[in-house]
Amino acid sequence: MTIDFKKGEGLVPVVIQDEKTLEVLMLGYMNEEAYQKTKTEGKVTFFSRSKNRLWTKGEESGNFLHVVSIKEDCDQDTLLIKVNPVGATCHNGTRSCFDSEYNQNFIFELEKIIDERYNHPLEGSYVNKLRAKGINKIAQKVGEEGVETVIAALNETEHDFINEASDLIFHLLVLMREKNVSLSSIAKNLENRNSGK
Known part of the structure; x- marks a missing residue:
């Protein structure tokens, strides 16, 4: 440099x-x-x-x-x-000196939390309970949440749809961690697909 x-x-x-x-x-x-x-x-x-x-x-x-x-x-x-x-960045105790109304990148934060549960299991953690049941159960949960998301999109309120879509994304992140696939890998793959069009 x-x-x-x-x-x-x-x-x-x-x-x-x-x-x-x-x-x-x-x-x-x-x-x-x-x-x-x-x-x-x-x-x-x-x-x-x-x-x-x-x-x-x-x-x-x-x-x-x-x-x-x-x-x-x-x-x-x-x-x-x-x-x-490590911890809060700002001296005011917030994660950022440019503290926003909400963490617009929380999905990446959630990926970190799931990874932390894998690396340092926490008693009573839902992630750890799910992980203990194995990949078949984790994959099954993704399928169940996918179906529930479709049903909510077609027949329920926007609030219900947001909740079901959140459940789907959460369980997909757990499955991705089980398979050691990161969000950045997905983003790179989508970017590569987009550049080919």
Whole structure:
């Protein structure tokens, strides 16, 4: 990378994005030293303009931003860092400094929650109860929810349809996790199909 730190008098803006949900979490600034430290340690470090020093996000709260990827923009004067956040990103306790009315990418968050249940089973969790019954039962639930979604679309209220479609998507996500297929794999496949048209 050839980041141009001179344009901003030694600082470049850094957009922080959740790698899984794609939500923009915050904006900060880096000088070259903060950039090198971030690359070396794998945790986002900014140059704090108010403290006039390097500042690793989470150094006090423990809410670190673990680096997944770093990309520069076309002008080489802005960075996009995709992260796996630990806890809330904003000092106000919200997941993002640009806190929206609702998490518009919650489906990706749900994928993370299901993955967490698989990796760290939680007693009483519906995901873990379903998983214990095996792939045949999980697949059967997807089929049942698919039929119920169709029935709701044809004969029931919009509210009923939304509920059934939500159940279908949830169970499909569990089946995808059972098969180790991610939403990003589906998105890439759909993108490839679209580009062929």
